[in-house]
Amino acid sequence: MTESSTASSKTNKSLYTLWPIVGFVRPYTKRAIGAVIALVFVAAISLSIGQAVKLVIDEGFVAQSESQLAAAIGLMSVLIFLMAAGTFIRFYLMSWMGERVSADIRKAVFERLISLHPSYFEENLSGEIMSRLTTDTTLLQSIIGSSFSMALRSALTLVGGLVMLLITNIKLSLIVLSGIPFVLLPMVLFGRRVRSLSRKSQDSVADVGAYAGEIIQNIKIVQSYTREREEKIAFGDEVNAAFEIARKRIRQRASLIAVVILLVFTAISMMLWVGGTDVMRGNMSAGDLGAFVFYAIMVSMSLGTLSEVYGELQRAAGAAERLMELLSVEPQIKSPNKPQVLNVGSATSALEFNKLSFSYPSRPEQLALKNIQLNIKKGETIALVGPSGAGKTTLFELLERFYDPLEGEVRVFGCALKTLNIQAARQTIGLVPQQPILFSADVWHNIRYGRPEASDEEVQAAARQAHAHQFIQALPQGYGSFLGEQGVRLSGGQKQRIAIARAILKDPAILLLDEATSALDAESEQHVQAALNDLMKNRTTLIIAHRLSTVIHADRIVLLDNGCIVKVGTHLELLATSPLYKRLCDLQFRNG
Missing domain, CATH: 1.20.1560.10 (ABC transporter type 1, transmembrane domain)
Structure with a gap:
């Protein structure tokens, strides 16, 4: 040329x-x-x-x-x-x-x-x-x-x-x-x-x-x-x-x-x-x-x-x-042209992970999950435990369809997640992350983010259930108080309770708790744990737990290590059959 x-x-x-x-x-x-x-x-x-x-x-x-x-x-x-x-x-x-x-x-x-x-x-x-x-x-x-x-x-x-x-x-x-x-x-x-x-x-x-x-x-x-x-x-x-x-x-x-x-x-x-x-x-x-x-x-x-x-x-x-x-960047995660209708009432299983394998795009050579097989019934409380990097948070991200698996599929209430409208699927899920995310707005906006059409009374009821109403009322403008960037004007425990109130207001069919009480002091944790126990009734709940004392009463505990399911059972069953689980318990309860 x-x-x-x-x-x-x-x-x-x-x-x-x-x-x-x-x-x-x-x-x-x-x-x-x-x-x-x-x-x-x-x-x-x-x-x-x-x-x-x-x-x-x-x-x-x-x-x-x-x-x-x-x-x-x-x-x-x-x-x-x-x-x-x-x-x-x-x-x-x-x-x-x-x-x-x-x-x-x-x-x-x-x-x-x-x-x-x-x-x-x-x-x-x-x-x-x-x-x-x-x-x-x-x-x-x-x-x-x-x-x-x-x-x-x-x-x-x-x-x-x-x-x-x-x-x-x-x-x-x-x-x-x-x-x-x-x-x-x-x-x-x-x-x-x-x-x-x-x-x-x-x-x-x-x-x-x-x-x-x-x-x-x-x-x-x-x-x-x-x-x-x-x-x-x-x-x-x-x-x-x-x-x-x-x-x-x-x-x-x-x-x-x-x-x-x-x-x-x-x-x-x-x-x-x-x-x-x-x-x-x-x-x-x-x-x-x-x-x-x-x-x-x-x-x-x-x-x-x-x-x-x-x-x-x-x-x-x-x-x-x-x-x-x-x-020109095209989203890699899209809703299908003709999405399947999600029917929560008629399904027997809430969640199914079928032969699931996944690696993050930034680390394609390293599998974060390997051949995960798990069936979760409606209303069941499942705890995900294991060392850091075991794949617990990755399961949550696949469930929210932030990523698609390399192999296998996720099913929500009997429907393959890929066949559902993304918004419709995510509407059934409520997430309380370990690090609460708040917006630079007032308390009304941050709690109502879970359900924008909610009335003031419903927002306040959710705050009471999350044991947040009292400290919110003490803020300079109450629920109208501006929280600053990322909620900088609140303590860690207060931010977490606002995030819990948001999830309560959304009233989801599936609740994801990523060590939701980790930022609370002992007294607040007791109150919020009681609120979460009420919230989890008649609801499918997945809990990521680093402190095993918070999940010993779960219906089943799923033990993960290096992206694989090692054991599934109750607290007592895992203590008896899993050396890894027993070691994790010994380390925590000995310190306690």
Whole structure:
């Protein structure tokens, strides 16, 4: 492939990456057409002002007629007023389009992100994803709302100005036209470099955001280990790296603008010398030269604007490329086109794990679960115990269908999990995680997250059952109290009770407890355990337990080790038959 063909393919790729944005503009076609009409109108009025300039010079200044001068200036004033009105309409409509399309892109990206499988977020930094959602969409908003309008307006005035130049004086026009290829060449050459550097610059800014977000999120660890100085230096290095890339991009854009200005005004200077000579020799009127200078300046300003906007479009191409990458990611976990209807009442088994094997996408060579075979009846309480890394949490994640197994299947109330609508299946499950997750909102929102349509009385009843009502009432605004990021204003035990209240409110058919009382003190644990015991009645419950004292009364205990089921039985049966279970019990109860 030749160098020219490579350059052409790169340019085409640049244009291609911006093309999908047109799809977001399409719903607002009427406004876009209105903006274009206003833009064409303004361009036409701008070109007409050149003729008004000619009248002012020839019929006013040269003819020494005050009445003709007044008429010419009056005409120019009307044209300027019309241009201002058209500019207002054009600016408003284009800015509205930019904001609206940017908001739609943000929504589309967020909707795609929220539907993606958890493994995607294991492989991609949250800070980089947020940079795409905010910085890149803001850049596109600027392009659609401002730069695109400037580019179209400049293109129209460029073409119109060139036509008027040819009409006014062909000889001078050829001088101006001879300089245009020299202007376009650096635009293409510098534009490619700007696009490449823009992509790198946006990636580096995303890295800065990701790094800062991680440090701020873990600020207690940073300060506890007195790593502030090292983190300041490391963050400074990230910022400087981003600045260096931005500096190179700015230098390329500045060079482009400077070269265009130099070439354009060199051509204008030559044109003025030739035109001035023709006026002095009587070959053209002063008004023609004035109009010609006006159109020449308009053409040069249009070229300058186009060169600047071209650099912005290259940046937008980089942003669009990053956003389209996100929008093109397909969720690996999807509902079937014709999902099976889940009938909880008619099933005899609540859960079945049939010959289940699984490995995480980030560790494909290491099986987290191996040939798991387990049948759980409705209303049964099952405890999952075993050393760390045995596969307990992995079973929960497969049950929630955050991942699909490599082999075997999960069945929920007699239906294969893959055949069910994901939302319908997850609605039957309530999860209380070991590390409670709270949102930056009030208590109402955090508990009602389990069932958004629940009344205030139902929320309070769930809080009472989770033994959370008393401390919630003591908060500054009660249930309306803002909890801060990740519930930072609550203690660990309080956060856990809010999470338990959320699960109680959801009233699921299957309850998953991942060491749900681990963050509670002894007194709170006693109260919450009593509440959980009431909640578990007539409900299928799976409990991940590290403290075996909390599960000795389970219907069955499933002992896992290295991704395999070692033994299944009651507490006493496992004590008698499983050396591993007996060792775990001895370690805990001896310490107790």
